[in-house]
Amino acid sequence: MNRRDLLRLAALSPLLAAANPGTAAVPPGPVDLMPAFWSAYDGTRGANDRVQALTAAFFAPHADIYAGAGLKPTPERLARWLPDFDSIADQVRGLSDDFGRHYERHTRHFQSEFPDFRREQAPIYLMPSLFGFDGHLQPWKGQLPLFIGIDGIVRYHGAGANLSVFLDHESFHLYQAQVLPDLIMDDNPPVYGSLWTEGIATYVSERLNPEASLVQVLLDDVKLAQVDEATVRELAANLIPVLDSTAPEDSKRFFSAGHTGPEPARGGYLIGLIIARRIGSTLPPAQLPRIPTTTVRRLLEQHLTALASG
Template sequence: MQNRTMRRRTALLAAAGATLSGPARACGPVQDLMPSFWAAYDALPPGNAVDRARALIAAYLQPNIDAYRAAGIARVDVAAWLPRFDPVAGTVRSLSQRLSDLWCARLAQFQRLLPDAEPDVPATAFVSFLWFDGRARSVQGRMALFLGLDMIVLLHGEEPGPLLDHERFHLYHHQVNPSLIMEGGDPLWLGIWKEGLAVHATALLNPGTPRVTAFMGDEMLASMDAAVLRRVAAELPTQLDATGLAERSRYLGYGYRGTIPARSGYVLGLAIVERAAQGRDLAALARIPAPEIAAIVRRELAAIAQG
């Protein structure tokens, strides 16, 4: 089974590489809040973090509060954030200066693989105050992408291309599959499928790269062994319909600390997607309706748990 999966994965990556050589459409601009952030940050008074935080809130955060609310960012402790941000400010500045070109290059590659993808992607770049690196979120009835450059640098360095691919695919997934919008939020089975399919898409968008690239540089996820995967798969069935933060954090949360690896649901999701692909290309996988996804996840989890 493993050899067949590897052969299928190699064939898909080769096909993606051929597809990526085609023409691309123009990309829409990122709503970039970083120039206003840098203007405020560079003008901060010397002194303690509390005084600097108050100045940054007044000059930058309050004028841009609507964007932060749209991104789902609630309370932030700017005074605690500043000492963590200051050492990486230079790297964040470098990334912010070239983000527009990087974003357009990644979108061009994305549109070659998935020509039906919308070229105009609502995207906002700012500092997320360490809430997230990238987040796809519904805003006024349309999925939008928010990029937290501070968290991107801390997690991914100055080369976040695979992260941009991953997050862009989430938007595409919702674009072509309205059944994903669920009242009350995503149940865990849907979150696992979404993340696994986004990892699969990232692998196709980066053909010839190591497995860790698809996991956005996370070596622990890329090297998770079959025994851990079986153990996590065995405990999941009773949790699959949960929509609460605790369950999502255990299987999908970056900051989870507990008895299983953080974001183990990403690895399980990829395993489920690869087992369920059965000749479907990426566009077809993205269009599987939610009720069928639920059945696939339950069936494949049971098979993985049994080894």
């Protein structure tokens, strides 16, 4: 089954459950692989070949989940990752030990804002990602789970990361996949699709966490949070002619942390946030992912034109 079919199933499943509420499952907590990992990590510190020992004790028994997340913990990759991980292991352990408290708070306030969100259709896996990701949505086994790399969070956001902002952002992507999946489920979305989905997820995480700083809302992208008004105008102007583009280079230009062009990396997140603030100021958050795609395309061009003109 391909990604489009899996996301369609993820979107359809909550509707079927709502039609027959007696069969709805109780939302589960995260599938936490970290206790098993720490046991293996601590138990193999003195091994002659730590990579081989860790593979046998942890990564091989959980190979199915890693395959589901699109990760291959090869010996070469583990050998590159392990020394860097050792240097932050204590911070990762502290954050993973405290994850349950953050997750409980997140589920309470997110579910109160989006009571029709079916978390049982969006399981969460907490795992070491070999710095491959902080959060990663990957269709798997007929669902759309969220894989969280706790080591990636520390690596890219620091031990003091605002997990409430992070979890709200990722959960909103899952929610959008359930209520109006066409942009989220697109294997190769146009630039305007990414601008909208990332913009409203960033905006909702800001709205649900009013105490959070702009840096935290932008997922700890300090440079992006410091851009001036002239850069905002330039970003908006540069987005207009590529709104319908599905070229990978255009997507990378505005949404990749690895972009090295004249614009700031991930500039589409900031512009999407600014536009979502304008559109969302008169709407409940749950209405944003329900705006029809044709309307989204028109609204984005209108707001981009206004931003570009200052």
